[in-house]
Amino acid sequence: MSSSPSTIEALVRWASLKKYRIEVTYGVYVYTPVEKAVFWTIFCFLFTTISFAAILYTERNVLLLLRYASIYISGEGGVINVLSHLFPKSNAPFTMASSGMASVAETMSTAAKSQIP
Structure with missing residues (x-):
């Protein structure tokens, strides 16, 4: 006769040890x-x-x-192609990225001017 625990007994022991570890770690026992x-x-x-x-x-x-x-x-495709698949077409910062750095510079300059009262 084998003295090794059955699979169910081993699973119950593992679960009780995990429960004990959680209780001790987070103070649930108090x-x-x-x-x-x-x-x-x-x-x-x-x-x-x-x-x-x-x-x-x-x-x-x-x-x-x-x-x-x-x-x-x-x-x-590069990074621009990957970004266009991740984000919807209506998202302006990523759609303008495909038109190049000049478009980015233009957008940044108009954004800076919009903060002036």
């Missing part, structure tokens, strides 16, 4: 029972929400990072 209930409710809600978002958007974000990495490596 809370009243109502405060503990509020803390663990908020903690579980945030953990579940963040985990769900990470699982839901991981594939999309990895594909996005690989696409932009390939643009940087191949040199096609």
